[in-house]
Amino acid sequence: MDFNYSDMQQMLLDSAGKLIADTYTLEDIRHQRTIANGLNEKNWAQFAELGWLALPIPEDAGGLGCGLEDVVVLSTALGRGLAVEPYVSTVVVGGHIVGALADEDARNALLGQVATGAARIALAHGEPGERFGDGGARSTQAVPSGNGFALTGRKMLVLDAPSATHIIVSATLDDGSMGLFLAPRDASGISDESYALVDGAAASDLFLDGVQVDAGALIASGSAAETLLSEASDRAAIALMAQAVGAMEGCNDVSAEYIKERKQFGQPIGKFQALQHIMADMFVSTHQARSMVYYALAHLDASPEDRQAAVSAAKVLVGTAAQLVSRSGIQLHGGYGVTDEYIVSHYYRRLLALEKLFGDIDHHVRRLAVHMFDRADA
Amino acid sequence: MDFNYSDMQQMLLDSAGKLIADTYTLEDIRHQRTIANGLNEKNWAQFAELGWLALPIPEDAGGLGCGLEDVVVLSTALGRGLAVEPYVSTVVVGGHIVGALADEDARNALLGQVATGAARIALAHGEPGERFGDGGARSTQAVPSGNGFALTGRKMLVLDAPSATHIIVSATLDDGSMGLFLAPRDASGISDESYALVDGAAASDLFLDGVQVDAGALIASGSAAETLLSEASDRAAIALMAQAVGAMEGCNDVSAEYIKERKQFGQPIGKFQALQHIMADMFVSTHQARSMVYYALAHLDASPEDRQAAVSAAKVLVGTAAQLVSRSGIQLHGGYGVTDEYIVSHYYRRLLALEKLFGDIDHHVRRLAVHMFDRADA
Amino acid sequence: MHFELDPELQAFREEVRAFVRDNLPEDMKARQMAAGSIFCSHDDERAWAKILAKKGWQVYSWPVELGGCGWNAMKSFVFEDELYKGFAPPLSFNTLHMIGPIIYKLGSQEQKDHFLPLMRHGDVSWAQGFSEPGSGSDLASLRTRADLVGDKYVINGQKIWTSGAHEADWGFFLVKTDTTCKPQLGMSFLLVDMKTPGITVRTIPQINNDEHHLCEVFLENVEVPAGNLIGEAGKGWTYAKMLLEGERTGSSYIFWNKREMRRLLDMARAEKLNGNPIAQDPAFRARLAAIQAELTALEWSVLRVLADEEFTYGTAAASSVLKVRGSELQHAITEAQVDLIGEKSLRVYSVHDLLSDAGTLWPDHVVNRTNMALLTRAATIFGGAKQVQKNIIAKAAFGL
């Protein structure tokens, strides 16, 4: 076992740290929510230029062919910087699912566009009335039509859809199983309601009314589709947890700095033991959260059940840590903590979103419990 | 509304405080567990002499006819003193259920004996495999026999049975409903396994093998029996919660005293803000717990559903407070806190028992939730 | 010892309920319901005040001879409880409990004649200027000063967290009039017309993107007539303490907590988990039942204070309990509201358009819950941070 960064990872981290420090100032972060489609084009171009978008893309598609551990290293920096670019939607989720496209040319072409920043992908899976995709069969229907399919249904809270060029749609096939389809974001028959999220990212509800796609748009169906979706979700969860760890570390640092500066009752409030112990608790939680990201990463190639259990255990712990750290960070900042003008409130909002995305604490507690108590092979 | 003590209550509290201070020293408390049947006869005689055993007993049975609020006042003192005498079993539970005996002479005779200390009553209700009496119908059977009944079954964890003179047995009647029976503790056909509890009280498992009782021993049956048992249990819970409040207040006081005395790093450890805040948390919990005892008392004569909901809400809060206070008390005492030689460890053990008796936090959380979500009239 | 509420209060409760039902404008109620806030807009506050004034309830807590109602603490409790339950805009704390009492107890005849009728009719709104950027929980370190020059005070300094200062007619400010003595003896209480030249107000954008409530107030050579001094110069600290101590139960936010708990339970019945109402799931039930128990305890701890229980420890400890647990409950309830709606909590709704549509696919009950939860993080900070409350408790209860 080796928990230290490779030279390449250290370089990645250093360059990310530099860009983040320059490009993600408080002003930039406050500016984010004013961008209608949620995408800061300038930042996205930088991501492409630095090779970040190519990181886990296969080499024959023009990517760097790196592993998820490298994405994790980068993600801690993105988390610290409060970057809400559609990195996970496009590169981690989109990249993974599109990687299963049968048509090699089409696959490499799109993945190549992902790597250059030209394509952005959003996953349209959740539907109204569901809770973290607990709804079983999709209400969205894929009906054979022409030489392909017509997709009809409603997708809710499609993360990063406003800036996407492509969407991946889950839908029920004729045989009742699930299919995953690739469609252009601007395909005819798609209408939307878009909105901002609490952390400055953007999402859409998509209304699909007989959206016509050809046969090649079906990426996978049946258990292959389920597997692909489950893998992509767990990978996304890991990348987002790494962002959460970075955000927590950032939150801790600004909080420590603040209480060393701020004076009350004639001394820096950092001298008060009660506040020191709050910071100690924040540190403990953050340290444990990082351990859990490593633990989840270590189970990436385990059996699906073991991988899911590991991701769920990590999601539970990281989510809980995120709450403790972000809430404490505000408390330590006093009244300034609840203003938009101190970065700690932005850490709070981002960590709230990161706890919820791809399953909240409650969702993963239940999934972990299934692993603990209900597995036939246990 | 008036939360202040009446003159009579203040006198009761003062006299109890005096007796407790004299009779419940650390040595006395440590001696308790060496008493085979769990009953300190000398203390019990004092209870009788001071009129405590007569407190809620009706006047025509030789009692004082006081309300449960007076029992509550006394109970806070008993709790502070860590008195584990069978007061609640005998006076609160036994007194209430026996009060429903149809035969006035028999009723007044037994209640009179309760008041003088001659009789002690234990409730034999729980059975193996149950969790806080969640088992529905009793496995113990009451079969018509002679001019009465024969009782056969196994009763588990009968609190204060080793020193009892009488037991109240719940059993299933021929028609499938429940009956409550009064029997002498030494009736033929009863064998037992007795043991000490964590707080120095004693309990028995009772094995009833055709225990013959006459028809008059059936105190109540069917819904009347259910009602009686429910009332008695809620009253017991209230009295024990008042003891818990007294124990918490005692635990807080000895802990505050300890940290003012104990020196580390050149100053009393009570100067450390982290420890001050632990004590503040203990105070908050204790204060809230006392409020909940009053709340539960206020609902004693409400509808059964409302009374149960109130008792459950109180049990949840008081139990949670008891855990926080007793755990913190030990932490503040450091290594000494886990020895038998400091009273804080006895507070811990007593508060553990008080949390569990008549339903633990989990049990009452579930009962409260039924009230919150499942009531037809809500 | 007895625990029954005066039976007459039940009838009064229904009277208040009927009044709210019949007199609270629907749109005002809808805004308040969506916001769920302890604040409301300036317009709603003024409009609702006029409605209450007509009924004679606007300054209910004042002495009868000044237009108050002469209710005892329990009756007032029922009154406010019902207003909150009915989603009426919150009453003006400043008018009822801060500057109102200060003026009628300590004000000059001119001040009384001018301000009390205005307040009674809901015709004036106030900004409270205590806190400063350098002093949060530490009032002794205030630095804004007022120098007496002729018959005027000239104020220079800066206040912060001044609710509604950008819309208020008048402000009451704690200022240093004597810098030569220790801070507690050099403070004074001044009334300031917010339109006086030299005053600049900046709204502070909040964590929920709201810019309508908290303000910074910059005072540069602001000239105020000497007659605007309340009581004696140098006694400002005493007056401020008197005000803060007089309000023993307000920091519990008991009415708000009860109302939002009801909302939470309704949400649990409406939201689903694996096809069943979340209200039927044992894990969520356990979480909500624990909150319910804490809420009940808070309410009864409030009642103990209102009924003047003689505590064996300093009353400050009992009041601080209300602040600590009241603010923790505000957190627990809003956190649970957010968690109940799951990923739907991530969508942002405008705090400036409270009646905005939830969205075609979205249930109405999600609107604004996250905004409220965000703002509620302040509960354990304002009015004496939780850590300060614990210091107070340790001292008052145990002499630590």
Added chain:
Amino acid sequence: MHFELDPELQAFREEVRAFVRDNLPEDMKARQMAAGSIFCSHDDERAWAKILAKKGWQVYSWPVELGGCGWNAMKSFVFEDELYKGFAPPLSFNTLHMIGPIIYKLGSQEQKDHFLPLMRHGDVSWAQGFSEPGSGSDLASLRTRADLVGDKYVINGQKIWTSGAHEADWGFFLVKTDTTCKPQLGMSFLLVDMKTPGITVRTIPQINNDEHHLCEVFLENVEVPAGNLIGEAGKGWTYAKMLLEGERTGSSYIFWNKREMRRLLDMARAEKLNGNPIAQDPAFRARLAAIQAELTALEWSVLRVLADEEFTYGTAAASSVLKVRGSELQHAITEAQVDLIGEKSLRVYSVHDLLSDAGTLWPDHVVNRTNMALLTRAATIFGGAKQVQKNIIAKAAFGL
């Protein structure tokens, strides 16, 4: 960065498991299973040590040339994990990590020749005398003194929390040999034969009525040969710190926590609620799943330290995390064990007769759970109380 355990370790794990299965006496295992303790009886410790010694595993962590095994940190981790899992009596921490290393690193040739073979064969037991009544987490305030008189040290003073002192053959004591300098420079490390006249040992009855582990040791004119001094006089403080810092992961009690978590899950399958296994109840599942997640995090935080991760903050902080969370988990797990058995937790079983019958009507898994939970309250106290650990973290991680 890579997270795979050496595949060879899986084979080793099975080797250890088989060894425990084949060599741990049934009654010894049963006692350890019932107790669930981090302690065991003196007899079991000695007997098990001899069994391990025969295999060459008794002092596994020592250098190979002294009879140790030369395993790396991960292999040692697997070894101890399996011993705990198999309910083997705990290894002697004193022998392995405290006095053993002290003697082989700093001892005189005579000390090495005498003690190392005894320890290697499991033929000597030790008492550790650091703490004193007046100094818990504050070692600088120790007062026990040893005066050099001729060729002997004469010790006077008192030690407390000395595990197993009443049965130990030897003790190693931190004593003041120079009272004229600051405490850190005047301490020395002495070996003391526990049969020396002047030593009185009192066992301290514990919260679980156990009197077999923690002791007070009174030293009155106890004469010890000067040759029993370890290393140099005045360096005791340095040596003690070295020992305490060298042990970076032991305070996590990771192996104990893992084993007791397995027991907890088994109990959840066995105990019933309304007729169904508690393991099927969502509320209990949520509680246990949260503990499981914390336990996994603890294990991986241990692995990070063992694998020598280069932390960006002081390593002391990473070690203190293990102590804080390890002790909190000991609480969480034993509290859950108690709560799972409900009212059955109230029955007392003898800690001196671990194989006592559960009772006719009682399931075996209840025996001794409450005793263990009671004793476990000490987890956040001994070895540096939780509050002290947090002070350390705040300083090491943030410079506070």
